[in-house]
Amino acid sequence: MYSTLNVDIRPGEGLGIFDIGASLWTILDRLRDLHHMFPQVDVKYDPDTSAITPIIVHVRPHLDLLFSGRSQRLHTISVRRLRDPNPPVMLRYNDTVISSTEEVLRRVVVNRTFGPTYPGDELRYPGLWFSFEDDSIAEGIQGTPAVDREQEVKRVFISQKGNDGKGEDALGEVKECAAMEGDISRAIVKIYDGVVLNFYGSSKSLHVRLGETRAQDLSMELGPPARIHYKEDERMSIHSSKKHGDAADDRGYFYNYFHHGIDFLISDSTHIVKKVILHTNIPGTPLFQRYKRCSWEIEGSPEDDEDDTPPRKRFYERFETISHFLDPHGTPTSMLLDRTDDEDNLTLPSSATRLYGYDGIILEVTESSQVVCVMLF
Template identity: 65%
Template structure:
């Protein structure tokens, strides 16, 4: 016997435990703790493009659509309302819309939500009700005529953010700033040899600069709060490429702010920031979902002192374009990194990446030219 899933519908806001605007990283973290509800989660994405939407399919009832750039929950689709594995009860303001005993029909929607505009679907601000199955084969079949279209059975319920003009938001649009984003990273402006400036929601909040060699572990604790994880540096494979003595790294430790997609390497002697690593959270790579997407932008030199919009390259641009931006000319030799060497039996589409080193910055990129991480030092 399956236990019944009881989900409350919140038009324009969310469904059950899912809130519009929540990051992909947070939702997958929620699902890890709810495996008794969803033992299998399918992640669907375009492996060649880091900015196409991502879909989480939670069998059999839910599809969660996330935006391509900010990786935030954009649309929730509830389907197979009558599938008993597990049974689903859908409610709105404590009134049951659909259950194993209650079939949701056109007339029921109209009674609860009121009149709406003509069309095949019933559309309201933040929610719509569809009478078509989502499979291509089903949509091509001729609908069975009913003596009274008021008895049409609802096959899908779609929840999305309300737009300012009342129109349904396009699936490729980013989610507008909302309450659930408060305190989360909005963007990270990278300045080579200097550090990174962090901007947080709500928009207009005071930015937080983190400077290489100057910002301390105590500064990070005061500005960002305690990290999710702290650990001492154990992987010394890159020290062979260091020009200085290897003993300089003794006692170094990491502050891992996975909720912001950032790692800070702290000097064990001065306790100042030595390195900053920004993660892009690209699906199909070994570090996917270990870190939230950090929306970093590498800033170039302004043309003059009055230039308020200096050139920038962003996380979703191809590695060749970013390389040319950092240092025009021939790209430096790359080193190959396989993060699955220590994971027996793990096979991923992009397990091997290449490291491109420049003065003050290293780019880690996949074979499809997606930059999965940036390291400042």
């Protein structure tokens, strides 16, 4: 027996537990915890440009969640198959049931509940609209001047006010909102130095410096890490210039901030940050959904002393562009990495990535030239 999906509509803000502006990582993590309620979830994306193109999460049979391409924020919620009883869905607005398996949502009910709006084939309100077409997110069929008061609503859409499916913002980025507060808005990577973290809802920033910032500083500024992981994988030490006996003395431990998309490697002797890893959360890669997307920007040197806007390359740019920015003289030799070697039950269309090392920074890159993560050391 299926339980009823009983959700409230919040125009411009969300539907039930789904908040407009919430991150893809947060929503998928929530769906995983509620697997008994949402057993069928599909993620659809463009494998060649998944760092910059929208992502659709189908929560079958009733919900389609559209996430913006660059920030991976919930942009639009679509509710469909309102009469499907497997499981039944109940929509409420201001504690009043407007749609259920027994209560058919019709044009007259919408008009009575939400008031008058501009004429058209869809009933549109700020942050909310109702469609009479089954499977189209676009404009409805143009034409019929006569209005049927008993016309049945087939789809309900919730989005930010202004991002309502009309105009240039239909697939644009989500404006800053309450659901983003406390998240990292951007991480400015400074090679040889560290990373500057900026946050939504705050004018303050956090400068994490390599060789200076302590584990205690991270806990005070970012809160306790989601996990502390002691470094055991020493396979990369074979490429180190240090003597073999020194490698074991320099293992350290990771502070994993999955909800910020960042790892910090900390010395186990000094408890000072010695490496920073920033994750892009690209669908189809082995690390997808382990970390929230961190919107990193690699900062270069100013062109002159008076230049207060140094050049930057961002997470969504192609590897070739970022590589030329880091080293105009050529691309370094890469190493092949397959993160599924230790995962017997994980199969991906393209699991292998390549590691490209530059002075002070390493890029992990997919076959489609998308940068999976950046490591500062």
